[in-house]
Amino acid sequence: MLPPGGRISGSRLARLLGSWRRGGARQGSADLAAALKLLVADGRLPVGTRLPSERELTDALPVSRTTITTALDQLRAEGIVESRRGAGSWINGPVGAGGGITTGDDTLIDLTRCAPPALPELRPAMEVAMAQMPEYMASHGYHERGLPLLRQRIADRYTSRGLPTTPDQIVVTSGAQHAWALVLRLFVGPGDRVLVEQPTYPNALEAVRAALAIPVPVPMAADGWDVDAYEAAVRQAGPRLAYLIPDFQNPTALRLSSEGREALTDLLRKARTPLVADETLVELALDDEPAPLPMAAFAEDLVVSLGSASKSHWGGLRIGWIRASTEIVHRLLSTRASIDLGTPVFEQLVLAALLEDPEPVLRQRRLEIAGQRDVALEALREHCPQWTFRRPAGGLGVWCTLDAPVSTRIAVVAQNHGLRLVPGPRWAVHGGCEQMLRVPYTQSPEVLREAIGRLGVVAASVAGTGFPADAEVLGPVA
Incomplete structure (x- = not known):
């Protein structure tokens, strides 16, 4: 058959x-x-x-x-x-299986997944959650808002960042992508325009398209967000919603300054355009620099914040959340039942245990990732000296500028050398970014050195072979 x-x-x-x-x-x-x-x-x-x-x-x-x-x-x-x-x-x-693609006797090193493995503290947190489960098993198990314990601890985390928050402002979801889908369902309809950064997270773009809305790209400047470009886009496109990744933007790893946050929220407030701030990477500041206040601190009623445990703790938890005004929370809950009836209780209890005293756990995570970042940058300088990049102050990947528009060719040829990569055009709304490539540093130092060594061989093999300017690269990122 x-x-x-x-x-x-x-x-x-x-x-x-x-x-x-x-x-x-x-x-x-x-x-x-x-x-x-x-x-x-x-x-x-x-x-x-x-x-x-x-x-x-x-x-x-x-x-x-x-x-x-x-x-x-x-x-x-x-x-x-x-x-x-x-x-x-x-x-x-x-x-292949689990992201590995076999080529002869080798397995591809997967550099498409910009996510670290589980924290060691996950196992004891699971034991705590298991001990708490009998109490919850006596109830129906449906918690559309999320467990009160977890909502309180997420709210406390916002408060510690300078944004006073109550549990009533939190909705627990099954990951940040689920949270984004819920927000899109509430705010946009077919044909509505959504402002997005260019480049930006490909799965966020796919969610916009799945909602039958139209993503409108606003190009990122070399040093970050161009407020004048956003003003022009708001005036010309009349967007229904805006989506930003202000903290260690994926893929550029740039962070929006306090001045930029204030200017953008003022602009969007005047246009009456709600703003979704994707904060999935906010906990991964790798350098000792003062953190700006969350976007919602500049426009409490305008900003909907998305968070996730996937990058900071483990993607397998599939726990995210929405932080918004209580009025928006009530509207979100009224539409959620048509999609799902809540997030699994056990996983919520696991994250609640991890957030009971979050800073020691997160500090160790940051130290580990900072070490991997430095290994990756050293290897890139050695094996890909013709590329340029900024040293990321946080996040999980480095956004490289190649010496020629060959990103797609590199991603294709890399498979012959045991690597899997996301081509630059996948981060753009209508193609482009052919001279860009994201290199995650979420693998162990040994794997990173091997992977970037192979990447240098690939880069040398395609040197001087440009990509046609009129070609279009389509499809979702795996």
Whole structure:
């Protein structure tokens, strides 16, 4: 039985592949196989997708029939593609397991996931939560707002950052992405415009599109947010909502100053445009610098803040939250029931235990990540000396400026060297950022040195091979 799935045309596949070839006939089939695997890994060729015939591919790429046959044979051998006489070929399964993609005897080092492993303190926190579970198991288990204990501790964390907050202003969600989806559902409808930074988090863009809204990019300046550009965008687009990552912005790792926060909130207040501040990285300040007040401190009634334990504690907890005025909280709760009825109790108790005395745990996390950051920067200077970058003051990745517009080519070729990367254009609304690449430093120092050493080999192999300026890179980030 053939799997369900649509068929992709040869021209469409060629467009997705972009400039996939490194050059030279000998590596053509390997380059094509690596490019196709990247599309599968990134979700742009979902399982079940029917591939064009070899003849159609030969016309669309164009390459020799032998090159295409050899590339497909490699993908069949790896279980990624399956073929049947008379039925053609289709994507049979995901690329690797747990983010690893096999190439020969090696497993790809996954640099697409900018998230650290679990904190050591997670296990004792789980034991505390397990001891508390009998008390909660006697009830119905539905807590649309979140457990009072966890909401209190999240509110206390905001208060400690200079933003007095009560538990009634907190809604616990299943991660920050879930929180963003709930806020979008409340504020925007089909065709509404949402201001976003350019570059910005790809999954946030996909959530805007899933809400049938239109993301409107506002380019980031070299040193951060351009208030004049936001003023022009507000005047021209008439946005219904704005979305910013003010603390260690993903992917640039820049932080919005207090002056910038005040100027932007004043601008949006005059335009009556609500602002969503994504603070998922706020706890990961790696240098000893004074932290600005949260965005909501400058416009209490205007700003909706999103938070998460994924970057600071562990993504597997799937706990996020919304901090807003009580009026907005009541409106959010009225719409939540159509999506879900609350966040799992056990995970909430685990995070509540971790937040009972949060600073020692977070301090150790910051020290660990700061060490990994320094290892990554040293390795980049050694292996990719032609690239430039700022030393991140926080966050989990470094945003590199390449020596040529070859980000997509690097991501494709990297698979042949055991690496998985997110191409620069995936961070842009309509493509672009081809001269940019994010390098996370969430792996161990040993893995980082190995990964960036391989990255230097890849960079050297594609040096001087530009990417067509009119090409468009589509699809979500895995």
